[in-house]
Amino acid sequence: MAYGMAEPGSANAAGSGDISPELADLRRYGRRMVRRFVLKARADERPTxxxxxxxxxxxxxxxxxxxxxxxxxxxxxxxxxxxxxxxxxxxxxxxxxxxxxxxxxxxxxxxxxxxxxxxxxxxxxxxxxxxxxxxxxxxxxxxxxxxxxxxxxxxxxxxxxxxxxxxxxxxxxxxxxxxxxxxxxxxxxxxxxxxxxxxxxxxHNVFRGQVVSFGRTMFDDHQSALQLHRRTVVDPDHLILPAATFDDVRRQVVGVARHRDRLRASGQHLKRGLLLYGPPGVGKTHTVRHLIGELTDTTVIELTGDTLGAIKEACSIARTLQPAMIVVEDVDLIAEERDHYGGSSPLLFTLLNEMDGLDEDADVVFLLTTNRADLLEPALAARPGRVDQAVHIDLPDAESRRRLVELYGRGLDVDPAGIDDVIDRTAGVTASFLKELLRRAAVVAVERESADGTDAAGSVSVTTADLDAALAELLATRNAMTRAVLGYRDAAVGDPAG
Known part of the structure; x- marks a missing residue:
């Protein structure tokens, strides 16, 4: 960029130290004073x-x-x-x-x-x-x-x-x-x-019947923001739980909602609390998503540990827009956390007190999930009556593992003999572990076909050897952290099927 000398009388000249008054300066100053005088004189004429x-x-x-x-x-x-x-x-x-x-x-x-x-x-x-x-x-x-x-x-x-x-x-x-x-x-x-x-x-509330979650604005924590989400639809065939466990959950959440009028007329309370507990990766979140998809006329408010400070607002929305469901996943994360305003009670107690504050005939269900029931038990014992039922979702037994392998193997051509071997060798694993096992076996299979020059269009053929290789890789020492995040438990614990 080229710079030149400022012309006399220009703005740059004034900026360089030459502030000698000129006729043009007097005219500009005069116009400014006249304008201020006119605006002040006509102030009463301007509409306010x-x-x-x-x-x-x-x-x-x-x-x-x-x-x-x-x-x-x-x-x-x-x-x-x-x-x-x-x-x-x-x-x-x-x-x-x-x-x-x-x-x-x-x-x-x-x-x-x-x-x-x-x-x-x-x-x-x-x-x-x-x-x-x-x-x-x-x-x-x-x-x-x-x-x-x-x-x-x-x-x-x-x-x-x-x-x-x-x-x-x-x-x-x-x-x-x-x-x-x-x-x-x-x-x-x-x-x-x-x-x-x-x-x-x-x-005319636009949140009625929708799935919403609380969050904070990016640059400010003085106000809560609501995000709206699509209602997930989980195929019942994709929810691999023992029949008795699924029936317990569905009766408490969906059954009460379907028969709310008769139950209320009979003097039965509709407000209910359900706790799903068990190790990570066994399907608690999947169960929650299925229930959200089935209750199509219910307003769902989702809270996570870092937004539980909005529990009062969530209860207010649920009370106003019932039938409603408040979902708090991994509620154990706030079992020891204090509220945002320096209070002495953990946020979990705040949640339990808000649950207790709703009327008995309020058609509101609190659905809580946790991986650490041991952290919640003292608080639940100190605040009895907030949770009506606690449902244990355990590691899948042999029959459940077979159904999971069939589910995650859809689209693959899996050797049936390999499936039997996987079922025998995976006692103590989670659904997440089996899903990753099938994915890795598919990768092993396509790499083998590519190396052999036999790869072709269509479904991937997974052999027993492919399954063995994928399982050995997951069980290798170097993948100890991978097993942990997939919820793997040592097989020595035993097969839940007995």
Whole structure:
């Protein structure tokens, strides 16, 4: 890049130390002073929210009571859906006025907009501007709703006139929730509108019947964010559990849900807690996914150890959108963890207390999973009645291992004799171990065929030798960590089949 000498009178010349006044400088300064004078002189002529709202309501606004409703930030799409439904009522019209100058200035309310005029406030505070919105997800496949960011709505409802201040969550402005504040020419109309919006936000809740999980925003931990997920569908043939175990789980979760009306009418409680426990890799998560897929009309809230601080919000959603299921996987991870606010009780006790706080007839199921039941037992004993049933999912027996090999061997041409040998030699392994065994055997087979020059299109033929090679590789000393993460247990423990 070439640099040249600054011309006299140019900005660069001033920057280099030459600040001698010129005629052009005086003209620029004069225009600036005139502009400031004109703006100040015409300040009273510029429309403000105070004058706009006062003209719309046609009553003195300074002392009008303000009705207010607040929601968590993740409720933004629900509040917008409620507002859209409320405005769609017959004989109800609206004018939406956008807002500028409201960001980076912290909290403010409708009372600030309609209060006594303040020259400094109205010169630098929120002012009428363009309407701005943001698209917020309402489903797992890209569904969205257009939500207002910040606006004033002038509503005419028959003989009533109302003004609403609508503000969405805005991290940059330290606003971590959604608020709607209302004033009306008839104060009772504002109160009624606030109640109607609260009810409509429940009626039109976009999370109802969906699978959601809590998380934290990337740059801020003041607010929780909800993510929406597709509902998984797990084929029952892919769930390899002993029949008695599967029946116990399904009856407690699905059976109660299917017969909720008759059970409630008979005075039986619907709230229930189920604990699935057992070693890693035996199918606890797979069982949870199957239940989620079967309860298609149930709202599912998933929590993990690092988001269990949102258990109160999760219970609130479940209570509002029942039938609901709260899933906490690996609940043992928070058995000793203290809450986020320096409390003395482990987060597990917080969870158990929230479970106890729901009404008995609430159609809410808590589904907990753990690999370390020994860590949970003292807490469950200290808080009895929260978990109604604990189901042990053990390592697969011989028959279950055979079904697992057949499942994971689909698409492969496996030597039946090799399958029998695998079943005999894998007592104490998990489903995860068998899945990896079949995958490795397939890799061994295609490499063998490639080396022999016999590889061809179509299914892979896995011989007994291929299975032996894959099993020997997994059992080798160098793969001790691999076996651990796959949930392998020493065969000396014995075959669960007896």
């Amino acid at each position: 929210f105070r004058t706009i709202i006062a003209d719309h309501l046609a009553v003195p606004v300074a002392t009008l009571p303000v009705s207010e409703e607040r929601w968590a930030g993740y409720e933004h799409p629900n509040v917008q859906a409620a507002l859209d439904a409320w405005l769609a009522a017959p004989d109800r019209t609206v004018e939406v006025i956008g807002m500028t100058g409201h960001r980076h200035r912290g909290p403010f309310g409708l009372g600030d907009l309609i209060g006594p005029a303040d020259e400094e406030y109205y010169g630098h505070g929120p002012r009428p501007g363009n309407v701005s919105g943001v698209r917020v997800p309402t489903g797992p496949d890209g569904e969205t709703i257009e939500c207002l960011r910040a606006a004033v709505l002038l509503v005419t409802d028959g003989d009533d006139r109302l003004a609403l201040l609508y503000r969405g969550s805005d991290r940059e402005s330290d606003v971590y929730g959604v608020t709607v504040e209302i004033v009306a020419s008839r104060p009772a109309a504002a109160e009624a509108a606030a109640r109607q919006l609260r009810a409509l936000a429940v009626q």
